[in-house]
Amino acid sequence: MQTKNFIGFPEQKLIAIFEELGEPGYRARQALTWVYHYGIKDFMEMTNLSKNLRTRLAERFHISLPKINKKDLSRDGTIKYLFELSDGKMIESVWMPSDSRRTLCVSSQVGCRLNCSFCMTATMGLQRNLEASEIVGQIMAVNEDLQEKDSISNIVLMGMGEPLDNYDALVDAVRIMISPEAMKISTRKVTVSTSGLVDKIKKFQEENLHVNLAISLNATENATRDVLIPINKKYPIEVLLECLRNYPLKPQRRLTFEYILLKGINDSQEDAERLVHLLKGIPCKINLIPFNPFAPSQYLPPSVETVANFQNYLIERNFTTFVRKNRGADIMGACGQLAASSQSQPVPA
Ligand code: SF4
Structure with a gap:
């Protein structure tokens, strides 16, 4: 058998x-x-x-875990793990230490089919979904590799792939993460990120898992978002936000909106104003992520001043807004840079 x-x-x-x-x-x-x-x-x-x-x-x-094939250590302490799966496919996970937490960014698919234009994983296409064992296995294998003091405290499902596009395995994996008998990670410390698959978000809320939900918004107009995240043509901004306004949150919990800032594309004062208007009334925080360049992408990050102005405008309108640090960019481990089989190189800062 x-x-x-x-x-x-x-x-x-x-x-x-x-x-x-x-x-x-x-x-x-x-x-x-x-x-x-x-x-x-x-x-x-x-x-x-x-x-x-x-x-x-x-x-x-x-009982088996994905095999660590390679480890890249960034100047900032971030470690990018390259895993080899049982069929030889490769995926990446990124461990990011900070003063208060040690976060692992976990992959959910080999590649991705959503074709976001700022994302290197998209260049791989979708090769296959990960099994729940391969999602959970990344966490266990990294913990085994680290010293106990460095063990993972937080999980973000923001690595390669769209987690909600691999729905059943994702839900099985999250259940194992938060089960007291299994990984016993607090629901507050697990975040599922999505590009906005509205049907799956509605289904996911029925699972009553109460982990955090992050949404890659990245634009304030459909014309721009259609180009950045083509799934926007199926689930435009107003449909996505309507769904999120009705998303059940426990008291004190908020949604997270991720917003990758691209020079001249979505970083204007008008964008900041539209963002305030769109998110009004939604309990949320906003993570601004200056684009992490990679060849051959044509996109560029905005200036430090533009990022600061964008952030300040949101903060002044009472939105909790962070600028996400550019972790592991020197090892192609930063947001949007994961692509285990690609030869693309980081662009020097
Ligand atoms: S940003 Fe996420 S959803 Fe979009 S192509 Fe990349 S991995 Fe897929």
Whole structure:
């Protein structure tokens, strides 16, 4: 019998398998704890399960993580991991330390089919979806590679791929991340980012996962957004924002809008004014991301002064607005620069 990867396997399905085997559900939770809390990769080491059960688990499951193929260390401490998957495909994850947190940017697909014009992953096209085991596996493999003091505190699903375009695996992976028996990461520390797949956002809110949602807005007019994020033709700005106005948020929680600033494209005073108008009344914070150039992209980042003016205008209108630091740009690990099989080079700052 071909075995399944225990990593990323949904808890409810696992409980059902244990019940089929005549075992109570709490035994499934014990097995999860061995794997996710103690890092055990051999069922025979799960000493509070009967020998017979351990043998039967080993007949059905294997426990394996994506292989780290290469690590690039940035001057700013960021580490970009290149992973090799079981079929030889490559993906990247980026670990970013700061004073208060250690964030891993996780990939959800090999490539992406949404073809955003500022994004290097788009140049790969979609090669395939990741399995839940491969999404969760990036986190576990990086944690194994790091010292305990550096272990990951926050997850952002903003790496290669559109997470909501790989819906089922994404939801299974997020459930494992936040389950107390599995990775037990706080829902406040997990962020799913989307380019704005309205149908999937509506479906996702029904899952009651209550993790953070970030939206790549990046433009204030449909004509511009159509070019930057072609899925805007299907879900234009007004449809997207209507959906987000109705998105259920727990008290004290906010949506995050990501806005990549591109020189001469979406960085004008009029854009800042339109952004205020569009987001009025939505509990949110705004992350401004000066574009991280890469060859052969034609886009450029705005000047520091333009970025500061844009930010100040939003802050003065009571929007919590951050300028996201350009992490790992020297190793092509910054936002929009991930493309595991590409030869493109960073453009010197
Ligand atoms: S920005 Fe995100 S959704 Fe758009 S092409 Fe890149 S990976 Fe895909």
